[in-house]
Amino acid sequence: MLEQITATRYVTPLKEGGSLPGIIEADDLGTYVLKFRGAGQGLKVLVAEVLVGELARALGLAVPRLTVVDLQAPIAKYEADEEVQDLLTASLGLNLGIDFLPGSFGYDGSRPPSPEVAAQVLWLDALTANVDRTWSNPNLLVWHREPWLIDHGAALYFHHGWPSRGANPERFAAQPFDASTHVLRDVAADPAGAHERLAPLLTPELLDSVTALVPDEWLEPAPGLDSPDALRAAYREHFQARVANPSAWLPGGAS
Ligand SMILES: Nc1ncnc2c1ncn2[C@@H]1O[C@H](COP(=O)(O)OP(=O)(O)O)[C@@H](O)[C@H]1O
Ligand SMILES: [Mg+2]
Missing domain, CATH: 1.10.1070 (Phosphatidylinositol 3-kinase Catalytic Subunit; Chain A, Domain 5)
Structure with a gap:
């Protein structure tokens, strides 16, 4: 399985994304784009992200590192924005983390x-x-x-x-x-x-x-x-x- 880490802080939503991904920090001190398991499109888009992203990487293309991010209840509890809080609450458990590429x-x-x-x-x-x-x-x-290739949730x-x-x-x-x-x-x-x-x-x-x-x-x-x-x-x-x-x-x- 992909490496698993734990979210330590929800930072901000990513406004551009259709699936309302967010930026989080994790216990490995990394910053990640988080694709939420509780977002409308469900778990299959996370599967497509991993399969196509990792296939691309195996073929030599540049893909940000993918991880599995455990999201636990306290992170959701202290979020002020209600819409975000609902999404976080619906996404407790394993989500997809994509290494954030600063300055891209x-x-x-x-x-x-x-x-x-x-x-x-x-x-x-x-x-x-x-x-x-x-x-x-x-x-x-x-x-x-x-x-760098991102966003393979629509594939497969x-x-x-x-x-x-x-x-x-x-x-x-x-x-x-x-x-x-x-x-x-x-x-x-x-x-x-x-x-x-x-x-x-x-x-x-x-x-x-x-x-x-x-x-x-x-x-x-x-x-x-x-x-x-x-x-x-x-x-x-x-x-x-x-x-x-x-x-x-x-x-x-x-x-
Ligand atoms: N790893 C990353 N590093 C930096 N910015 C990113 C990264 N992944 C996504 N983004 C930014 O967030 C936006 C939305 O992400 P994307 O994966 O395309 O989600 P969606 O499925 O919502 O389209 C991208 O267009 C890009 O601007
Ligand atoms: Mg996109």
């Missing part, structure tokens, strides 16, 4: 990544069906002059269908990806080349090590998926089915 700014195109890195990011987003990396919502931070949308439909890797494998509004589309050199380089890295071992990072209690049972390890296996099978079928989703290159 939102990607605006003024410091584009190399064409190779851009193609890797585009490939990752197409593979994981991440629709949330567009010009209106880049979810890329520039920090120490490098692009298929799991929201699990409670009603159960798992279906073949369906995900065949789902197209619309790259037309992707923020790095015009910088990405050669998505097919990125696929050739990156697809072989998605070994069963790598996928197992990434799914193992998700806390058991975030993996909600669904029909046919009645244990955390059954859910981990289902995610692995979805990745494997999709990576084997690039003709369905791999974007064409700029070149």
Whole structure:
């Protein structure tokens, strides 16, 4: 599992985020962006954050360190803002912490990544069906002059269908990806080349090590998926089915 720490102070809400993330301090003296388990979108967005973020990191892309943050009752009790207090109270237990990158700014195109890195990011987003990396919502931070990937909660949308439909890797494998509004589309050199380089890295071992990072209690049972390890296996099978079928989703290159 990801490293676990404990929140010591709620600092402030992050106004820009749609999911009302906040900034907290923790007992390791770090500062983190907190994605709350009690926010409207539920636990599945936290799972997507971990799976896609850690997959990106394993492939060599820059992602802020992810941690599991235990939020305990006293932090909520002494919060003055009622809306925040409700969110904190609904989020007691394990939340997602993302290492805060001080002095970072939102990607605006003024410091584009190399064409190779851009193609890797585009490939990752197409593979994981991440629709949330567009010009209106880049979810890329520039920090120490490098692009850092954040906010993968919208990826892997298929799991929201699990409670009603159960798992279906073949369906995900065949789902197209619309790259037309992707923020790095015009910088990405050669998505097919990125696929050739990156697809072989998605070994069963790598996928197992990434799914193992998700806390058991975030993996909600669904029909046919009645244990955390059954859910981990289902995610692995979805990745494997999709990576084997690039003709369905791999974007064409700029070149
Ligand atoms: N690790 C981080 N370091 C610094 N700022 C961050 C970090 N993560 C998020 N932010 C800021 O908070 C905003 C919202 O975070 P994001 O993960 O995109 O949440 P949401 O799901 O609400 O869109 C980002 O656009 C960015 O400005
Ligand atoms: Mg965002």
